[in-house]
Amino acid sequence: MTTLAARAPAKVNVHLGVGPLRADGFHELHTVYLAVSLFDTVTVGPGEGLSLAVSGEGADVGRGPGQVPGDRTNLVWRAAELLARHAGVAADASLAVAKAIPVAAGLAGGSADAAATLVALDAFWGTRAGREDLLELAAQLGSDVPFGLVGGVALGTGRGEQVTPVLSGGSSHWVLGIAGEGLSTPAVYGELDRMRAAGRLPEVAGPAPAEAVLAALRGGSAADLGAALVNDLQAPACSLRSDLRRALQAAGEAGAVAALVSGSGPTVAALAADERSAVGMAAELAGAGVFRTVRAVAGPAPGARLVP
Numbered sequence: 001m002t003t004l005a006a007r008a009p010a011k012v013n014v015h016l017g018v019g020p021l022r023a024d025g026f027h028e029l030h031t032v033y034l035a036v037s038l039f040d041t042v043t044v045g046p047g048e049g050l051s052l053a054v055s056g057e058g059a060d061v062g063r064g065p066g067q068v069p070g071d072r073t074n075l076v077w078r079a080a081e082l083l084a085r086h087a088g089v090a091a092d093a094s095l096a097v098a099k100a101i102p103v104a105a106g107l108a109g110g111s112a113d114a115a116a117t118l119v120a121l122d123a124f125w126g127t128r129a130g131r132e133d134l135l136e137l138a139a140q141l142g143s144d145v146p147f148g149l150v151g152g153v154a155l156g157t158g159r160g161e162q163v164t165p166v167l168s169g170g171s172s173h174w175v176l177g178i179a180g181e182g183l184s185t186p187a188v189y190g191e192l193d194r195m196r197a198a199g200r201l202p203e204v205a206g207p208a209p210a211e212a213v214l215a216a217l218r219g220g221s222a223a224d225l226g227a228a229l230v231n232d233l234q235a236p237a238c239s240l241r242s243d244l245r246r247a248l249q250a251a252g253e254a255g256a257v258a259a260l261v262s263g264s265g266p267t268v269a270a271l272a273a274d275e276r277s278a279v280g281m282a283a284e285l286a287g288a289g290v291f292r293t294v295r296a297v298a299g300p301a302p303g304a305r306l307v308p
């Protein structure tokens with residue numbers, strides 16, 4: 001076998017309740033992840049040591065904001081090193097990432113790439129790490145990486161890395177509105193802390209519970225899901241990027257059942273009543289002049305899988 005590929009999905013947090021800043025610098029989360037049908041693909045092949053090539057959406061390789069690192073700081077490279085160390089094999093492989101998930105968009109693209117790398121290299125090196133081991137390695141790589149492995153719909157607790165799959169009663173259809181420039185996740189959390197300390201947002205004792213959105217997902221009604229969406233990072237993301245309010249408004253005007261900022265933003269996820277309205281909304285939002293690009297997607301999508 002010369003090469004193997006795995007793909008992994010982007011996510012939208014349909015519930016993101018953020019607790020207060022802890023002494024260890026993290027925030028406790030109650031989040032509900034929904035994997036959507038926008039995938040990055042990681043291809044692995046023979047090599048001496050590790051090498052990395054990045055292509056596709058956001059293939060701007062570098063160390064600046066919104067760029068994809070082309071070196072060992074890339075999550076793909078880190079995932080390869082971690083699996084090799086865990087399994088006691090030589091870290092020999094060429095790695096190629098084809099990005100469709102925009103970078104620094106709040107869609108967990110880097111985390112998806114790390115999850116796809118673990119799955120692809122586990123097969124390529126024949127390391128046969130069990131599912132629990134892969135989840136554990138994923139959690140070391142980043143809070144959103146375990147969900148990249150699991151996919152579907154899942155409740156995330158802790159920093160988001162403790163994932164429990166949950167049932168959903170059918171698919172939902174979304175239009176993702178992607179902005180020209182990314183937002184840094186730590187900057188958005190910092191703004192949330194500042195807004196809470198200054199009384200611009202209410203202080204909280206713990207993360208908001210996710211019951212309402214879980215019930216709406218089980219029921220399968222877009223209207224119920226739209227009414228239950230929560231994102232505590234939306235206000236700070238909008239505070240840092242005033243164009244996001246206009247983008248959310250544009251989603252409403254295009255007929256969205258509801259819209260929210262995805263994770264730490266700046267992607268806006270607009271919920272459609274059904275697949276047909278998603279196509280119509282995508283066309284309208286593409287012409288609204290508020291997004292760099294739009295994508296119609298559906299969820300839940302599967303987690304990291306080998307590409308046949």
Ligand code: ATP
Nearest residue numbers: 066074075103104105106107108109110111113185
């Ligand atoms: P987060 O997972 O922090 O919420 P995000 O989903 O908004 O982030 P990502 O696309 O994962 O955004 O990128 C965040 C940063 O991670 C990038 O700016 C980049 O510096 C770094 N990064 C590391 N590896 C990758 C990768 N394979 N693809 C994209 N970005 C990566």
